[in-house]
Amino acid sequence: xxxxxxxxxxxxxxxxxxxxxxxxxxxxxxxxxxxxxxxxxxxxxxxxxxxxxxxxxxxxxxxxxxxxxxxxxxxxxxxxxxxxxxxxxxxxxxxxxxxxxxxxxxxxxxxxxxxxxxxxxxxxxxxxxxxxxx
Numbered sequence: 509x510x511x512x513x514x515x516x517x518x519x520x521x522x523x524x525x526x527x528x529x530x531x532x533x534x535x536x537x538x539x540x541x542x543x544x545x546x547x548x549x550x551x552x553x554x555x556x557x558x559x560x561x562x563x564x565x566x567x568x569x570x571x572x573x574x575x576x577x578x579x580x581x582x583x584x585x586x587x588x589x590x591x592x593x594x595x596x597x598x599x600x601x602x603x604x605x606x607x608x609x610x611x612x613x614x615x616x617x618x619x620x621x622x623x624x625x626x627x628x629x630x631x632x633x634x635x636x637x638x639x640x641x642x
Contacts, residue, residue: 563605570612571619577628580621587625589618593632 513521530537545552567588574581590611611617620628 575621575624576618577624585622587620587622589620589625591616
């Protein structure tokens, strides 16, 4: 019986149903999503901005709240620097929140102010023997 299922099992059942429905009605779902977006652009934009700011605040806090090089704590100028650029998979807003948090916890990302961040990338280019103006 449905009433005897745990909340987790009910959620799983609803998820599976939603997946099946989407597979059968993909075009209808996509059209609904497009229409919803166009009708609610401002609301969606506001939500996304709030979500991004909340995530950014959380990540800055996790990284100590100040530039690792100079100590600048002005949140407006703080950037996320990927220590190993080959592991960089796009900017934070393009990544899964959980993955980005994991990268922070694994010390793959540090917090730098804009000036120190630019200097860091300049130094990386110089070490590779590349033209500074590339």
